[in-house]
Amino acid sequence: MLSPIDIKNKKQKGEKVSMITAYDYAFAQMAEAAGVDQILVGDSLANTMLGYKKTSDIGMNEMQIFVAAVCRGAPNTHVVADMPYLSDKDPQTAYDNARRFMDLGASSIKLEGTPEGVIEYLRSHDIPVCAHHGLLPQTAENFKQKGRTEEEAAAIIKAAKFTDDLGCFEMVLEHIPEELGTKITNMVSAVTIGIGGGKFTDGQVLVMHDALGMHQRKNPPFATKFVDMFSLGVEGFKKYIDSVNNSGK
């Protein structure tokens, strides 16, 4: 299993880091068998697994079930557990919740933005932190690309630098222009993981349901569908139904 230091070493050696979301035991086993560097148990599971409208609709109780399942399915892979909305609202709450994830077997936690005093507190208690800048789904008013204006780009750079200085080993850069993703990547010692952040970030992350084509929804422009599992699943179910209808005849 890659440690935060191993992951930072990959950046130093110019090697890319692959991260994919997974949310349950079976898909965690598949991601580990494929050899992915990191699995993110993202709060995107609120949408992809539970059918909620917003990622902020999920809380710690539900997240813990999924984090534990992924850790059981991928015991040799670095698992990043996503802090759900308000689970990091103050330093002590964030630490208690991060500790729960680490005790379930997570290797690090991810949080959106720069909640006051939280990253400092987590780092002082040796919790490895992956930051998240650019589009922040928990609080975003819309899903448009961020960092297009000079002012917005400067704020994202400032936040990225701040979390790098606090010792985050990694940061997700979501839905920002490629130039901005590249600039931040060259500026910080943390590993940058892009999702719609251009091709020059240190690594990439995708939501599993987008990458494997598990839903009928159109993917965002930056998310490649590598297989069409929805169609494969429907085909498999149809074959099963036919076999039941024809059994014993």
Ligand code: KIV
């Ligand atoms: O929750 C999630 O899946 C994420 C990724 C989009 C990075 O935060």
